[in-house]
Amino acid sequence: MKRIMVDAQNCKGCKNCSIACMQSHRKDNPGGFHSLDLADPANESRNLILLNGNDEYKPLFCRHCAQPECVKACMSGAMEKDSKTGYVRHNAAKCASCFMCVMSCPYGVIKPDRATNSYIVKCDFCQQDGDDPCCVKACRSGAIYVKEVQQ
Amino acid sequence: MKHVIIGAGAAGIAAAETIRRLRSNDEIVIISADDAVHSRCMLHNFISGERDEKGISHISDEFFVKNNIRWVSGKAVEGIDTANKLVRITGGAEPYDKLLIATGAESICLPHAQSLNAENIFGLRHLRDAKAIREYAKQAKNIIIIGAGLVGMDAAYALSQIGKKPVIIDRAEQILALNLDPYAANMYMQKFEKAGCSFVLGREINQVNENAGKVDSITLNFGQKLPCDMLVMAIGSSPSIGFLAGSDIACNGGITVDKYLATNINDIYAAGDVTGLSGIWPNAVKQGETAASNMCGQPATYDDTFAEKNTMNYFGIPSISLGKVMPGSGDTVQVRKDKDKYQKIILNGGQVVGVVLQGNIAHSGFWLQLVKNEIDISKANKSVFNLSFADFYGVKEDGEYMWVL
Ligand SMILES: Cc1cc2nc3c(=O)[nH]c(=O)nc-3n(C[C@H](O)[C@H](O)[C@H](O)COP(=O)(O)OP(=O)(O)OC[C@H]3O[C@@H](n4cnc5c(N)ncnc54)[C@H](O)[C@@H]3O)c2cc1C
Numbered sequence: 001m002k003r004i005m006v007d008a009q010n011c012k013g014c015k016n017c018s019i020a021c022m023q024s025h026r027k028d029n030p031g032g033f034h035s036l037d038l039a040d041p042a043n044e045s046r047n048l049i050l051l052n053g054n055d056e057y058k059p060l061f062c063r064h065c066a067q068p069e070c071v072k073a074c075m076s077g078a079m080e081k082d083s084k085t086g087y088v089r090h091n092a093a094k095c096a097s098c099f100m101c102v103m104s105c106p107y108g109v110i111k112p113d114r115a116t117n118s119y120i121v122k123c124d125f126c127q128q129d130g131d132d133p134c135c136v137k138a139c140r141s142g143a144i145y146v147k148e149v150q151q
Numbered sequence: 152m153k154h155v156i157i158g159a160g161a162a163g164i165a166a167a168e169t170i171r172r173l174r175s176n177d178e179i180v181i182i183s184a185d186d187a188v189h190s191r192c193m194l195h196n197f198i199s200g201e202r203d204e205k206g207i208s209h210i211s212d213e214f215f216v217k218n219n220i221r222w223v224s225g226k227a228v229e230g231i232d233t234a235n236k237l238v239r240i241t242g243g244a245e246p247y248d249k250l251l252i253a254t255g256a257e258s259i260c261l262p263h264a265q266s267l268n269a270e271n272i273f274g275l276r277h278l279r280d281a282k283a284i285r286e287y288a289k290q291a292k293n294i295i296i297i298g299a300g301l302v303g304m305d306a307a308y309a310l311s312q313i314g315k316k317p318v319i320i321d322r323a324e325q326i327l328a329l330n331l332d333p334y335a336a337n338m339y340m341q342k343f344e345k346a347g348c349s350f351v352l353g354r355e356i357n358q359v360n361e362n363a364g365k366v367d368s369i370t371l372n373f374g375q376k377l378p379c380d381m382l383v384m385a386i387g388s389s390p391s392i393g394f395l396a397g398s399d400i401a402c403n404g405g406i407t408v409d410k411y412l413a414t415n416i417n418d419i420y421a422a423g424d425v426t427g428l429s430g431i432w433p434n435a436v437k438q439g440e441t442a443a444s445n446m447c448g449q450p451a452t453y454d455d456t457f458a459e460k461n462t463m464n465y466f467g468i469p470s471i472s473l474g475k476v477m478p479g480s481g482d483t484v485q486v487r488k489d490k491d492k493y494q495k496i497i498l499n500g501g502q503v504v505g506v507v508l509q510g511n512i513a514h515s516g517f518w519l520q521l522v523k524n525e526i527d528i529s530k531a532n533k534s535v536f537n538l539s540f541a542d543f544y545g546v547k548e549d550g551e552y553m554w555v556l
Contacts (some may be wrong), residue, residue: 053532
């Protein structure tokens with residue numbers, strides 16, 4: 001499967017990846033970057049860059065894990081590992097908003113949607129594009145890149 | 152090889168999926184008393200009318216066909232003939248090579264009411280319970296729920312959504328006493344009260360009074376009597392092992408298993424709530440997967456045993472609790488809160504021993520790792536509220552993350 005690889009040492013904390021993710025998932029009319037409303041909870045990012053105690057950047061992106069804890073914890077069938085692509089997909093319509101997956105993600109990647117607290121916001125690999133995910137295309141420092149990995 | 156699984160819940164379904172992944176040609180049979188696969192965790196959504204029967208299934212419509220599984224539905228197992236390797240069901244028997252018992256649990260009844268055969272006492276465990284509650288509630292005026300734990304509050308939520316005004320009784324001084332501290336519990340209680348529920352807390356039940364085959368009132372300690380025309384028991388559950396009475400399968404409250412989830416009898420395994428090891432979904436799934444792997448001859452142990460973890464989401468307010476909800480001796484507490492967010496961290500030395508989060512639970516999954524793995528956080532060099540996976544960040548060669556301690 002394809003995975004977004006992370007090289008934290010290259011991360012400059014510019015958050016281009018987060019803006020690109022927001023732009024890719026915005027629900028309003030998809031205009032250019034300039035019209036992206038950064039304050040609209042509906043446009044929230046699926047990735048984020050954390051800081052550790054030494055002020056080093058640590059990019060947090062869904063791993064689409066081989067043994068996804070979020071899927072094992074899902075009691076509604078909304079979170080599924082696609083056996084063909086390897087991606088962990090979330091079906092918002094099926095989601096019962098129990099948030100066991102949020103609790104179970106060992107890295108704290110996934111979250112309830114900020115606007116309604118009723119489904120999960122997570123990486124979908126920008127599958128609507130088919131191309132590399134938008135975050136990767138936006139990264140200027142080589143901190144994230146796509147690689148084929150064995151599972 | 153023929154695998155028979157008793158139970159189509161979290162553990163049984165996860166086990167069947169795992170067996171199919173490991174053994175494409177083995178025969179798999181699931182026998183369940185349930186005639187529709189459903190997630191217990193969504194029963195409240197069924198009662199409230201937010202979801203129909205199909206909407207509370209956790210598997211796809213094609214599950215059994217796609218995985219080539221024979222499902223014997225709506226049939227209760229009556230016993231197991233371990234000598235001849237047969238599962239006995241009404242009017243027949245199913246032979247097995249490997250057997251998994253994943254029969255879950257049953258609601259327990261207050262001792263005061265055990266001998267009663269009243270038509271208006273309900274548990275909430277199965278879809279059939281939810282159907283019965285929904286139907287009976289239509290004409291009930293004085294609904295009492297005994298137990299303000301997760302199941303009781305699910306029932307209260309559901310009934311409030313269909314215009315009922317249930318009274319919830321608990322001997323604890325707060326609701327959700329096992330899962331939340333008083334502050335977070337009170338936040339929910341106010342929402343429940345607004346929705347029409349009322350609470351009688353810190354009181355014991357002295358008697359359940361019956362008249363003409365129906366409960367008609369509840370007597371509390373100090374003599375107070377509450378009218379009741381529908382009673383929901385939500386005081387807990389116990390492993391479903393009734394059908395094993397007289398068998399040679401060892402039980403001790405639940406079915407006794409080793410770390411491979413094998414019972415004392417060769418080729419018989421148990422997983423999920425029936426083992427008494429846990430009472431939550433993720434653990435039942437992992438037990439199902441572990442047992443299945445062993446049934447397929449691939450040794451696996453059930454290691455992720457931590458079960459003091461829960462999430463809740465009532466009236467759009469999510470919560471997570473891990474480990475202790477109240478400090479013990481030697482523990483220190485740090486709290487941060489505003490009007491819609493509450494975070495309480497209980498520490499002991501350099502370890503996080505308890506967490507209660509309410510309101511905003513975004514990106515909070517790392518807390519479970521800190522608590523269950525007893526990770527020392529003193530090296531992180533920041534406020535406990537700013538901790539994250541960044542402080543333990545590592546990446547493996549294949550790109551998966553790992554905790555660096
Ligand atoms: C109202 C409610 C809400 C819950 N909410 C949550 C939640 O939000 N999060 C969470 O993590 N957990 C929750 N739980 C707990 C969770 O549902 C259980 O831990 C989980 O379902 C256990 O899975 P299991 O496979 O062991 O048993 P079950 O899911 O109970 O499945 C048992 C299966 O065995 C079958 N069976 C039983 N006896 C027989 C027999 N004699 N013959 C044939 N078949 C039989 C049943 O029909 C059923 O198919 C909730 C439970 C309830 C009751």
